[in-house]
Each structure stands twice: as C-alpha cells, then as structure tokens.
Amino acid sequence: MNREFYIGEDGLNYCATCKEPVEVLLPQKIQTYLNMKTHPRQCACIRERNAREEQERKEREHKQTVESNTSVCFEERYMREWNFEKDNGKNPDMKFAKYYVEHWKELKRLGHGLILWGGVGSGKSYMAACIANALLEQEERVLMTNFATIINGMFSATDKIDYVNAICSFDLLIIDDLGVESHSEYRMEGLFNVIDRRVRSGKPMIITTNLTMKEMDETQDLNEARIYDRIRAVCQPVQVKGESQRRASRSQMMEKFRGFFNVERKEGSLDDRD
Ligand SMILES: [Zn+2]
Known part of the structure; x- marks a missing residue:
C-alpha cells in the first residue's frame, strides 16, 4: 500500500488518504x-x-x-451439484428437506433423523443430497453412503471397530437406498452394528428407501426387523411422492420428439416406465 503523509497542526504525521494520524x-x-x-x-x-x-x-x-x-x-461426484439452489421446485416434498436444514442445530442435538421413503425416482436421494450439501456449507461433516459401500468398507478394514467408529464420527450419516435385497446374515450383522452404534452415539442419520413403512414394520426377517427397529426409533418417516427428476426430463424430451416426428401420444407409452 503506497501511502502519502503530511504533518498536521499538532505536529503529528497524518495519512493523506484517510486524514487520520498515523x-x-x-x-x-x-x-x-x-x-x-x-x-x-x-x-x-x-x-x-x-x-x-x-x-x-x-x-x-x-x-x-x-x-x-x-x-x-459423496462417492458420486454429480451429487455435489444436488442442492436447494439448483432444485427445479417441482417436488413439493422438498419442504421437508428444507425444514430439516433449518432446524438442524436442534435436530442434531436430539439425534433426530429422517426416513425418506417412496418409489423409485421420487427424488429421495436428491432430497438427502440437498440436505447434505446445505449442511456441508455450514462446515458440518456429512457422509452420504449406501449399504454396499458400508459392508465392503467394513470387510476390507483391518480394524472393524475403527471403521464403525469412523462412520459414526460424522455429524450426519446418510444411508442411501436401504433396500430389500436379501443379504447374508454376516452382512446384515455388519449393517446392524453400524446402525446400532450410530443410534447409541446419539448422532442423527437419514435413510432413503424404496420400502414402505408397512414393509419395514411387518418384515418377517429378524435381522431386518432389528435394523428397522433401531432406525424407526430415531428417524421420522417422510413419504416422498415427488415426480422423478429423470422422468420429468425424459417426458420433456419425449414431448419435443413427438412434436418433431408428429407422433401421437398413446396411453401407457414410454413415459410410464421407470
Ligand atoms: Zn489512511
């Protein structure tokens, strides 16, 4: 910074720019x-x-x-772009995600999470990633992962307890797409350990799943039942009915093509697949 000075009436040096004594x-x-x-x-x-x-x-x-x-x-780079600012506003259930972020400090203290449940492509993962990105912006440590990654990580870890502790150290744990595929008892035991430890740590988690709450509550599989029990105890279920992002853009594309090829719309056409 190049400054010029002058001597003031009091004999002190003054800055010529701001006229304050130096x-x-x-x-x-x-x-x-x-x-x-x-x-x-x-x-x-x-x-x-x-x-x-x-x-x-x-x-x-x-x-x-x-x-x-x-x-x-995030394991998937594109999820970094899933945030509230870029949301197209078409999914009214997004308000639950915003509510969660707005009340984060309190929900974090209570260890309270969410179960975002709904059909394939309803936007559950998108919602969860929006929450993750908003909290990351607040310098919170978030891990968005899935069943397969947790299990693979656990099996390849030299110290399984360290691995579970590392997962539980995050301020928010998001397990994306907790599915119904049948897993070996060993793998289910691994998942139970993570979830049980997480719940006992008192820190919140968010689960996204295609399962309905009825399916969760009425499962006959004992391994699943004890996992879902733990989750249900600390996570508020929120049904996500939003229109699929993928579907919306595809039907927009189809609309464009229809116009172009002058194709007539038929019931049960491509749009209804997912
Ligand atoms: Zn100055």
Missing part, C-alpha cells in the same frame, strides 16, 4: 522512559486492509473445509 503522542513520563515522543498507530486504510485480508482468509479457509468435507461425503 502516530500518537506518548505521555511525557513514557516519552522519557522510552526515549521516543510518538508511537505508531493504524489509520483507517490499514485497519480496513487488515479486516479485508482477515475476511478473505476466513473465506478461503471456509471454502477449503467445505471442499474437503464434500469430497469425503
């Missing part, structure tokens, strides 16, 4: 003791520059923290 006169006693008359002071220009640099440093650090937490959070 030194203060010391009391007589201290002058004698230190053998100096004045002491430097920061003028407004310097204070503003320092504040700006401090702000920039904080922003840089925030960005780095968010970026590093985000790269840990």
